[in-house]
Amino acid sequence: MAARCVRRVAVLSRGCVRAPCSQQPSAYYCSSIVSGRMEVNGVNIHYQQTGNGDHVVLLLPGALGCSKTDFGPQLTSLNKNVFTNIAWDPRRYGCSIPPNRDYPPDFFERDAKDAIDLMQALNFKRFSLLGWSDGGITALIAAARYPSLIHNLVVWGANAYVTEEDLKLYNAVKDVSKWSEKMRKPMEALYGKEYFTKTFEAWVEAMNTFTSRPDGKGNICQHLLPFIECPALIIHGEKDVMVPPFHPRFIHQQIKDSRLHLMPDGKHNLHLRYAEEFNRLVEEFLC
Structure with a gap:
């Protein structure tokens, strides 16, 4: 898990005090959002950090x-x-570019290892995971693979396997030009039209491969769920059109003593x- 600090950039509000770069990120004693970079497993990982509480998330x-795109309200208000x-950009997403994103067969496992190694490199020995959608899958894998490091787990919009029903949903949104402008524009602003289009198409194709693997069951990480030992909260929006309700139920059933919370009006x-x-729900669970 060796890593070295390549560059750490801090953007602080007036009146905050920044510790020298040689000190750990927990030495930032203010509530502003700090941006930093770490080289982990041969890639340059970008992250944002805020807060100075003892419970690391x-x-x-x-x-x-x-x-920047996925966790504004959490970084601002938790x-x-x-x-x-700590909110990270997985390799080749967001500000963790270049190089461009790829999707080898083990990309979820790779992301899980990167996430864990980033936190260890930042000297956070034990922490909780909040994972959304693909990040939820990554969090499930990380919690199962590294149980001694994970305090609590919260996932939403995640699935542990892929079905033909899922593939229909993914393929229906593969052409990003058909997305609403509200959904499409932030991604185009972040990546540019060409990179966003090609990368999302590659993601859909990668998800399709799970059902064509030798086991034929579309397994991503369902075999790992029984190995999750930490307290776990699974949240599901009952109006989520991207994740059918059998997915959160399965995750809940497979993780011992987990909790399932349904949000009637919640979408993806x-x-x-x-x-x-x-x-509020997350704070109550983590505390």
């Missing part, structure tokens, strides 16, 4: 998402006296649309 974004919040982005309710 890593937020993991969805497909093509990053700290209790900064209780929590130290429930943590953004209903941020206040979501943040």
